[in-house]
Amino acid sequence: MTAIHRNSIVQEDKTYLENEIQEILRHKMIHSVYQPIISLKNGSLLGYEALTRGPHNHPLHSPLPLFTYADEAGQLYPLDRLAREKAIQGAFFASGKELLFINISAAILHDPQFVPGRTLELLEAQGMNPDRIVFEITERSSIEDFSMAKKLLMHYRNQGYRIAIDDAGAGYSSLQAIAELQPDFIKVDRSLVQGVQFHKTKEAILETFVSFAQKLNIEIIAEGIEHLDELLYLTRMGVHYGQGYLLGRPSLEGTELAPDLVNHIVQQRKIHDTAGSTWSIGDLIAPIGTFDCKALISEVANYFKKHVNAPGAVIVSKGVPVGLMMRERLFQQLAGQYGFSLFWNRTIDQVMDAQPLIVDQHMPVETVSQLATSRDINNLYDLVIITNEGKMAGASSIRSILECITNARMESAKVASPLTGLPGNIQIHRELNKRLMEKKRFSVIYADLDYFKWFNDRYGFQKGDQLIQYTADVIQQSIVVCGKPFDFVGHVGGDDFIAITSSWDAERLCKEIIRRFDQGVRLFYEGDDWCYVEDRGGNRIEANGVTISLSLIVCELADTVTLEQISQSSARLKKLSKGHRGSTVHCECLGLEHRASSGSE
The missing domain is CATH 3.30.70.270 (Reverse transcriptase/Diguanylate cyclase domain)
Structure with missing residues (x-):
């Protein structure tokens, strides 16, 4: 076969696939499957990553050739928009609280139609809010204009969306992308995860990721976990979340993590959380007033009037804490114009902080301090809610936590x-x-x-x-x-x-x-x-x-x-x-x- 003949065949194949791309886009012949992302703290479900698939039994079924040929055919932007649409429409967990991770290439940031309007319409149709969407920016292609990317992503952030850097450690500019874009999540590429327990260099890189992510209040997701030893090792290192075939394969429906894997995660995490620690947050438990989530705001306000030293109250549902109402914040609401008439007979769940810091009683005080002080400035001095096996146990103030750490360090420094x-x-x-x-x-x-x-x-x-x-x-x-x-x-x-x-x-x-x-x-x-x-x-x-x-x-x-x-x-x-x-x-x-x-x- 001559070189000219070979080139002719290659060109014919390329033309055929580019035509297939057009056909796929015209008839919207793609769909999403969803792979779970699991907490390496307690085995709970964080959310799902939507993974695009082409038509079944087709050369472009796999996402790599699908997006590669779409790029060559100048159809990357339309395919990416269609993939986002299908990912949201196919989310079987729309009525829950799980996050949806959607992949976007760095190149897509140049798409003039990459604006939040269309995505927001799709979410509203599914009954989902933007705060459940995480855009994964793949790191396999370089981001050339960080100022433009930051401006665009800030527009999304202001709507409630979150950002992840995908494939960190495998592409061109991991550290620069993290520093410039300040993501909420870093997804560590499977090349660093696989066999980490046998490779000193991989171990050191992952330890570095975990260390600086903790300081920047970013959460780490390890991709490609396929073996139990990898899972145990990553959990002991303090990696926040995991994803891979061991934890769940891509599917069209939800799956539960096997109980034995949950037990492994919980036990290994205890090793990490308690290593070198003396005091747990449970040692600082103090009693606090609690109210059912359907209690009237007037009941809580009267409680604060009667108990002048109570800084806040925990809002519960069937014994499980679901919110926090700080005294000062409630009275600010009521002090506004028409405050009493607007709020007095409403239920407390309408004005409470629905995302307070809730920690297990066994968590080290140092860890709780890091979580508490990384909160938004408006919540910095809010009470920390403490649970025992998920049930309400009490609360602790930031002052108590910092005093405990200071005293422990002074005592330790002496000897x-x-x-x-x-x-x-x-x-x-x-x-x-x-x-x-x-x-x-x-x-x-x-x-x-x-x-x-x-x-x-x-x-x-x-x-x-x-x-x-x-x-x-x-x-x-x-x-x-x-x-x-x-x-x-x-x-x-x-x-x-x-x-x-x-x-x-x-x-x-x-x-x-x-x-x-x-x-x-x-x-x-x-x-x-x-x-x-x-x-x-x-x-x-x-x-x-x-x-x-x-x-x-x-x-x-x-x-x-x-x-x-x-x-x-x-x-x-x-x-x-x-x-x-x-x-x-x-x-x-x-x-x-x-x-x-x-x-x-």
């Missing part, structure tokens, strides 16, 4: 390590005594660095301090990934650390510490490739650099174990570890008849 900020020896002894008094199984991990003096002498004290801080980070991150709620990390001093865990697989936690330490410590050598180190006597020892030695003491029956036994066991295991090359973990069980065992990485 914490100035270098790492971790609890020092006083808190370590308190924690060990507390565990022994609880008489439950727990494990103690002592960690110290091998050849740290050599490193300090070779690279200087500043680098040495950085290595100490890195080791503290490694242990804490490993606890988040492999530990349990209320696990503890302390800094004994120098290059010595301690971790106390209730995990039944503490050896796995030790291996994770070793894996992370060995992968990252090479960066501290400034490109040097060491084949030896020096011991404290200045003798050369064959080794590749600094390693970490772990002593694992498993307290099987804590009521038969003493602090002295733990200390003696740690000393024995430390001596064993120092006799082996490389990063190692040696284990011993207390409270049962046992023999010491050892293993190394």
Whole structure:
């Protein structure tokens, strides 16, 4: 076959598909399927992403060739408008509260007909409000004019629509798009999600996304979750939402998440939320007045007149909080012209704040503080509603929350390590005594660095301090990934650390510490490739650099174990570890008849 013949066939195929695009648009032969987006906090449903499909059993059924050939045929704008129309019209969940995520290409921002009027008409026909729509701007094509994009998207935002940056991490300008457009959601591309538990670089990038998203009050959605290990890992990292075949395939109807997956999410999230935290918001619960959502405004106003120190009241429906009425806001409503005649005999649900901050009693105070202070300035000092298993438990003021954090930090600063900020020896002894008094199984991990003096002498004290801080980070991150709620990390001093865990697989936690330490410590050598180190006597020892030695003491029956036994066991295991090359973990069980065992990485 000649090149001319091949080109002719290709051109014929292209012409055929472009004609098919025209036919599809003329007869509106596309439809949407909907893939669920799930909360990685409690397994609840956030909403659905609408995914466009062409005619069944057709070369353009898949969205990639469909939109590619539409672009080549100069029909991208009409196809995108039709896709939005079909996405809204096919939303089977229109009567609920779920969000609808609709994809729009960055190129579509140049469409002169890309205005909110038509979309709003479609929503009204479905009985939906703009605040349930999230426009996903795909990041696979570059946004060239950010000023124009910001102006257009601000117009949409003013109508109530929300914005997501799609495919973050896979395209041209993720960080610039996030910085310029200030989205409500960041959807992390599946290329970063798949196999994240095996790739240090992917893990570090995702941790960075989560960290700065928290500071900017943006929520992260991880796409392409297909395996349970990925789900568990992402949940422990603090990713907000997930999407993928494991959580639900694209469909024309709604699906419920399997109960076992919900349980996995709840348990793994507890590990993230409580890691390193002492106080929970439940410790600050204060009683507060409650009213049914159909109570008259006059009842609430009279309550505030009678209770002059009550800052607000919680509005409930069947014991579940659904709104908040702050004293000052209610009286402002009533103080306006005709305020009493307009509102006095109406129900409180007509004027209450229907989107207050509601948190579970087990949430750490620090986390609640971050959520509360990221609210709109008009709601900054509103009460925080606290629930117990979804039911009304009480409330807390911002003042109480900030006082708790301040006092906790002052107390911690008195006894914490100035270098790492971790609890020092006083808190370590308190924690060990507390565990022994609880008489439950727990494990103690002592960690110290091998050849740290050599490193300090070779690279200087500043680098040495950085290595100490890195080791503290490694242990804490490993606890988040492999530990349990209320696990503890302390800094004994120098290059010595301690971790106390209730995990039944503490050896796995030790291996994770070793894996992370060995992968990252090479960066501290400034490109040097060491084949030896020096011991404290200045003798050369064959080794590749600094390693970490772990002593694992498993307290099987804590009521038969003493602090002295733990200390003696740690000393024995430390001596064993120092006799082996490389990063190692040696284990011993207390409270049962046992023999010491050892293993190394």
